[in-house]
Amino acid sequence: MKKIAILVLSVALAAAIVSGLIFHLKYIDTKDALLISENNLSGLNEKLTQLNQETSALQDQLRKSAERLKELEGAKEQVSELENAITMKDQRLSEYEETLHALESWAGEKKFWMKGNLAAIDLGYNTVVIEVPLKGKVHTVGGPLSPKAILKRSGQTVSLADFQIDDQVIFIWESTKKGHVILSLKVK
Numbered sequence: 389m390k391k392i393a394i395l396v397l398s399v400a401l402a403a404a405i406v407s408g409l410i411f412h413l414k415y416i417d418t419k420d421a422l423l424i425s426e427n428n429l430s431g432l433n434e435k436l437t438q439l440n441q442e443t444s445a446l447q448d449q450l451r452k453s454a455e456r457l458k459e460l461e462g463a464k465e466q467v468s469e470l471e472n473a474i475t476m477k478d479q480r481l482s483e484y485e486e487t488l489h490a491l492e493s494w495a496g497e498k499k500f501w502m503k504g505n506l507a508a509i510d511l512g513y514n515t516v517v518i519e520v521p522l523k524g525k526v527h528t529v530g531g532p533l534s535p536k537a538i539l540k541r542s543g544q545t546v547s548l549a550d551f552q553i554d555d556q557v558i559f560i561w562e563s564t565k566k567g568h569v570i571l572s573l574k575v576k
Contacts, residue, residue, distance in 0.1 A: 479543040483574070499562040499571065502529065506555045511548055516570055518559060529561055531568030538572040551575065 504520035507528070517530035533539075539546050551557070551573065560572040 476543075483540060483543055499560055501558070501560050503556065503558050504529070506551060506553055506557055509548065509551055509553065514548060516548070516551075516573065518557060529559075529568055531561065531570055533570045533573070537570055538574070540574040542576065548573075 502518075502520050504518040506516060507519045508517035508530070510516075513532065515530065515532045517528060520527045520529055533548065539548060539550075541550050555575045558572075558574045558576075559570060561568050561570050
């Protein structure tokens with residue numbers, strides 16, 4: 389019976405040693421697999437860090453591009469405003485040149501430049517009446533339009549029908565043997 393007990397104990401010891409070796413080998417395999425996974429994870433972490441840095445750099449570039457775009461849009465608006473200002477300046481210069489040209493051709497004649505309010509318009513007879521405040525009094529100038537009269541409203545050439553009663557006008561007129569003749573009538 390002692391031999392059987394020793395035999396059983398020997399078999400149990402052998403099984404324990406074999407099991408221990410198997411578990412140890414599995415432990416080594418698992419440990420190696422874990423180290424390989426840790427190395428892979430470390431590489432992935434480095435790549436993730438690099439991607440985060442690239443993303444941050446791209447976000448900075450995007451922000452700078454958005455700022456530049458806003459600056460360009462502002463500049464575009466300023467260009468548009470400048471173009472409008474140039475157009476308005478050109479129109480006014482053209483008006484002044486026309487007036488100057490008209491005044492030069494009338495030099496030496498009895499012509500007057502005044503500001504006033506339209507009091508009456510007669511389209512049938514092509515005449516106007518303008519009230520001019522001078523030195524606390526209101527003077528009336530009325531008469532037909534010259535066939536070459538310059539008629540402008542906001543810088544645009546218009547007809548007498550485009551004027552209205554109470555319009556503030558700048559006008560040039562001359563005194564003739566037949567009465568007053570309106571040479572230029574402008575509303576800004």
